[in-house]
Amino acid sequence: MNFHKLIPQAMVAVVALACTATVAAKTDGGLITVMNPVVESKLAERLPLSPRLDTLAGKTLYMVDINWGGPQAGYSVFQQMEAWLASNIPSVTVVIVRKNGPYMTEDPALWQEIADKGDAAIVGISG
Helix, strand or coil, X not given: CCHHHHHHHHHHHHHHHHHHHHHHHHHCCCCCCXXXXXXXXXXXXXXXXXXXXXXXXXXXXXXXXXXXXXXXXXCHHHHHHHHHHHHHCCCCEEXXXXXXXXXXXXXXXXXXXXXXXXXXXXXXXXX
């Protein structure tokens, strides 16, 4: 007989028996404690999306690498997008930047720069 095939089944039986015994022991007093798995936090404030531009012609487009892959990730995707835009919409100005710090931290100076000098932004992972 292959005993190694019976081990998982035996473990399931032991765990089921242990759980049953635990529930039975807790219900002897007539009360059980039930935990609610629902998160009780408030949702983040939702901001509306910015309106779409009618055209990118003559606009400044920021492409922001959020630094998720680190410095080795490279800008290859953003560079290809920049080359396509240069061929198809030559009047668009593309600024490729990497935000400071890890990808989950804010970069207020960069966001302000984009607000002051940019018309649109693509924020994501390049490379």
